[in-house]
Amino acid sequence: MKIALKTLQNQVVVITGASSGIGLATARQAAQRGARVVMACRNLEMLEQAAEQIRASGGQALAVQADVRKPEDHARILAAALERYGTVDTWINNAGVSIFGKLEEVPYEDQRALFDTNYWGVVYGSLTALGHLKQHGGALINVGSEVSDRAIPLQGAYSASKHAVKGFTDALRMELAVDQAPVSVTLVKPASVETGFTRHARNYMDVEPRLPAPLYSPEVVAEAILFAAETPRRDVFVGSAAKAVSAAGHRAPALLDKLAGTFVRQQRSNVQKRPERRDALHEPGEGISPAVSEGRPVHARSLYTEATTQRQGALYAGMALAGACAILGMFSRRGGAARHGHRPAWD
Secondary structure, three states: OOOOOOOHHHOEEEEEOOOOHHHHHHHHHHHHOOOEEEEEEOOHHHHHHHHHHHHHOOOEEEEEEOOOOOHHHHHHHHHHHHHHHOOOOEEEEOOOOOEEEOHHHOOHHHHHHHHHHHOHHHHHHHHHHHHHHHHHOEEEEEEOOHHHOOOOOOEHHHHHHHHHHHHHHHHHHHHHHHOOOOEEEEEEEEOEEOOOHHHHOEEOOOEEEOOOOOEEOHHHHHHHHHHHHHOOOOEEEEOHHHHHHHHHHHHOHHHHHHOHHHHHHHOEEEEEOOOOOOOOOOOOOOOOOOOOOOOOOEEOOOHHHHHHHOOOHHHHHHHHHHHHHHHHHHHHHHHHHHHHOOOOOOO
């Protein structure tokens, strides 16, 4: 069935993990476009500050303290949204955390804690939201990753959780289609995003972690998420790098296996591990800290994502063809571009 979504200025949007990074950027942009936003996370102080900034700028925002690992907290988010605004039109499952280190060195309890947030948080949020969205229509948006399609070393548990999110989202989408439910289900797959992601991650390496290049600003991801809030779309890749990783993972997995050393080097910074570092795996994160970028460029836009979300069919086809031709050569350039501070050519 054809699914009709409201314009953002007529929507109530729920966002988990909304006090920093992608979640905060999405809340700000949604409010700027007239949406009423419901922001949720564990750290109430940070959340209230973020919501107050939105209100001070003329937007409408409600802060709800919640732990996505608890299904009852999702029910409380929905209840608060309905009490304040009367409906929910888009629900965005964004909260997430990572662990850096070899899988053999990461304790089971930490891996379980990661899945409680990254996978079960999405499951609880999705099923809670559907109780309302199936009756009234709307969009369910789950934030995955480029590693939803291709795992990388040193973030094995994170990769596994994002694979699980993809499997859950795809199956749920098909079941809703069979039921002819008026709900659009989108999986957003960003490349590396310059946020406090690495600072909030648990670290079992001897150096501070960093994300593989190229890096994108959280506002680029927010644009893609809000596109999906208004336009039904199965998947949205943020950054041509994310699309290339996915494509290469499907078409040349053995080649990427051989590039494991490159992925390892990309995630090890030149900063020694800070003994006082505090992560957000088990407890709420403190403060909003930038990732360790070491002066690497951060993309404020993605031409690839803009092309695929603005219905520019000819441009999309041309870029897809060019991207397919460049995929194999791209991965050898990722490491060199990051080491020398050069801007990657594909975005």
